[in-house]
Amino acid sequence: MKFDLETVVIEESCRTSALATRIMSGIPRSVGVRFVSDGRLAVRSPIAEHDAIGSAKRRMVILPRRGSFLMGCPASSTRFACCGYLVLVLASNCPMDCSYCFLQEHLANNPAFQVYANYHQALDELERLVRDNSGRNLRIGTGELADSLAFDSLTRISSDFINYFSKHQNLLLELKTKTDEIDHLLTLDCRGRTMVSWSLSPRRVFATSEHYTAPPQSRIKAAQRVLDAGYKVGFHLDPVITYPGAEHDYLELLEDVFDALAPQSIAFFSIGGLRMTPGLRAAARRRFPADKMLLGEDVLGADGRYRTFTPLRLRLFSKLRERLAKACPDLPVYLCMETASAHRSVFGAAPLTPAALGSRLAGC
Amino acid sequence: MNLSQGERRLRVWANAKALPLQCLQKWLALKEPGRTQLLELAENLRMRTGQFVAALALLEEIAIREGREVGEILASPSLGRVYNSKGSGPGRARALLDELRSLRYPQLKHMLQRLGEEVAAIRLPRGIKIVFPHDLSSDEVRVELTAHGRVEMQQLLAALNSKTRELVRLAGIIGGTDDAFESK
Numbered sequence: 001m002k003f004d005l006e007t008v009v010i011e012e013s014c015r016t017s018a019l020a021t022r023i024m025s026g027i028p029r030s031v032g033v034r035f036v037s038d039g040r041l042a043v044r045s046p047i048a049e050h051d052a053i054g055s056a057k058r059r060m061v062i063l064p065r066r067g068s069f070l071m072g073c074p075a076s077s078t079r080f081a082c083c084g085y086l087v088l089v090l091a092s093n094c095p096m097d098c099s100y101c102f103l104q105e106h107l108a109n110n111p112a113f114q115v116y117a118n119y120h121q122a123l124d125e126l127e128r129l130v131r132d133n134s135g136r137n138l139r140i141g142t143g144e145l146a147d148s149l150a151f152d153s154l155t156r157i158s159s160d161f162i163n164y165f166s167k168h169q170n171l172l173l174e175l176k177t178k179t180d181e182i183d184h185l186l187t188l189d190c191r192g193r194t195m196v197s198w199s200l201s202p203r204r205v206f207a208t209s210e211h212y213t214a215p216p217q218s219r220i221k222a223a224q225r226v227l228d229a230g231y232k233v234g235f236h237l238d239p240v241i242t243y244p245g246a247e248h249d250y251l252e253l254l255e256d257v258f259d260a261l262a263p264q265s266i267a268f269f270s271i272g273g274l275r276m277t278p279g280l281r282a283a284a285r286r287r288f289p290a291d292k293m294l295l296g297e298d299v300l301g302a303d304g305r306y307r308t309f310t311p312l313r314l315r316l317f318s319k320l321r322e323r324l325a326k327a328c329p330d331l332p333v334y335l336c337m338e339t340a341s342a343h344r345s346v347f348g349a350a351p352l353t354p355a356a357l358g359s360r361l362a363g364c
Numbered sequence: 365m366n367l368s369q370g371e372r373r374l375r376v377w378a379n380a381k382a383l384p385l386q387c388l389q390k391w392l393a394l395k396e397p398g399r400t401q402l403l404e405l406a407e408n409l410r411m412r413t414g415q416f417v418a419a420l421a422l423l424e425e426i427a428i429r430e431g432r433e434v435g436e437i438l439a440s441p442s443l444g445r446v447y448n449s450k451g452s453g454p455g456r457a458r459a460l461l462d463e464l465r466s467l468r469y470p471q472l473k474h475m476l477q478r479l480g481e482e483v484a485a486i487r488l489p490r491g492i493k494i495v496f497p498h499d500l501s502s503d504e505v506r507v508e509l510t511a512h513g514r515v516e517m518q519q520l521l522a523a524l525n526s527k528t529r530e531l532v533r534l535a536g537i538i539g540g541t542d543d544a545f546e547s548k
Binding site for chain 2: 295297311314315316342345346
């Protein structure tokens with residue numbers, strides 16, 4: 001286990017669960033363990049706690065998920081040209097601490113790191129999804145409200161899902177991460193139905209803003225290793241931050257990727273600009289007051305989010321798209337949380353529908 | 365509490381303006397000479413509370429972005445020109461805020477100037493107006509026609525038609541196909 005935990009809180013109803021047993025046997029003795037009757041109460045933070053979101057990242061709560069595990073991507077909207085991504089919520093929050101992370105606002109009221117002991121029920125939901133969507137290619141990820149791999153060597157949750165997806169040719173599991181915690185995946189046979197994807201940023205963004213994450217070079221090396229082990233690999237240039245020198249740095253980052261991996265071997269790239277609601281912007285600046293990356297030339301858009309003003313942002317996207325197309329004309333590239341008109345500016349063509357793009361990305 | 369004369373003056377101004385406590389604390393945390401320079405600015409320009417809060421926030425952001433002290437920023441020539449210009453205090457305070465926004469958003473300012481120059485160079489007739497979104501927050505370019513009668517409308521549409529290439533170019537600039545930022 002690479003990330004520090006201070007406490008593990010286990011709901012009584014999960015005391016004998018396989019997940020709790022695995023976690024208990026894997027954590028160091030120094031980590032405090034306590035049992036509570038209702039795990040939901042342990043998920044919240046004391047009102048007066050200084051940096052509640054920061055300290056909650058070191059408190060793991062094992063509890064049953066009371067809602068459904070499967071949902072549409074929370075970022076999707078009719079305002080945007082979306083990718084048809086489905087999300088499997090197996091955990092919530094992340095031990096890493098990126099200054100721009102939307103979880104700072106999204107999980108402000110329930111910030112503890114949650115893992116769901118009844119995650120096997122998600123397989124039933126997947127069965128229903130498969131039954132109701134026969135023949136459709138679907139891409140389903142576990143890395144939206146949590147990093148897919150940060151604690152996976154401890155929880156071993158992903159292996160059950162890798163096994164399940166390996167038996168379904170129209171499903172693709174996406175494990176999204178900023179870690180290089182992939183060793184435990186290498187011996188599993190995913191039969192090409194699991195993709196490990198990395199959010200990638202230039203070294204400068206990593207150094208200032210992506211606390212406790214693996215360096216970009218380590219992520220790229222990890223991508224090489226999982227690719228060799230039979231997994232698909234994707235990259236998210238997200239958030240793209242338009243600081244002075246960004247174009248050079250992002251293009252250099254792509255060179256680093258293509259030095260390590262053949263462009264044809266990469267399943268897709270997504271591109272998304274830094275976007276922040278006013279609430280997130282305030283929370284991020286409060287927690288990271290000296291982070292220059294949070295102080296770009298961002299302006300408030302019609303969707304209530306701050307983004308870099310349009311020509312500067314779209315120009316950088318276009319440069320990245322050009323470089324990706326040069327590396328491999330068939331490499332799927334899509335924009336995240338951008339409008340159809342932004343898509344037309346960058347790609348010179350209208351975006352696919354979410355269902356069509358989702359199917360293409362799932363089948364790639 | 366033994367307050368220096370400067371801090372006493374600062375607190376008197378802050379109290380008179382009902383400055384929010386958080387803002388006062390940030391002001392007091394500034395290093396000298398920035399702290400006192402800002403007080404002199406606030407007094408001389410007769411800044412309103414909202415103007416002061418906005419100015420302090422912009423100064424803090426510029427300081428972080430550029431790795432400079434607030435005192436250095438306040439000593440910059442462009443701000444000095446505003447400070448020493450003629451006009452009413454509140455008017456100069458507004459101009460100061462505009463200049464601070466330019467320092468905080470230099471590429472946006474540059475792009476807005478550039479677009480203004482491009483529009484002027486098209487030499488559209490009176491009655492055709494090009495409107496860009498506030499702060500270039502989207503890629504929308506709006507063309508407004510104001511015609512009185514049939515003949516005027518025909519003339520404006522003909523003029524617009526003759527400027528197709530230039531207008532498409534404008535839309536391209538706002539859509540990010542422009543190389544104005546290449547060296548930034």
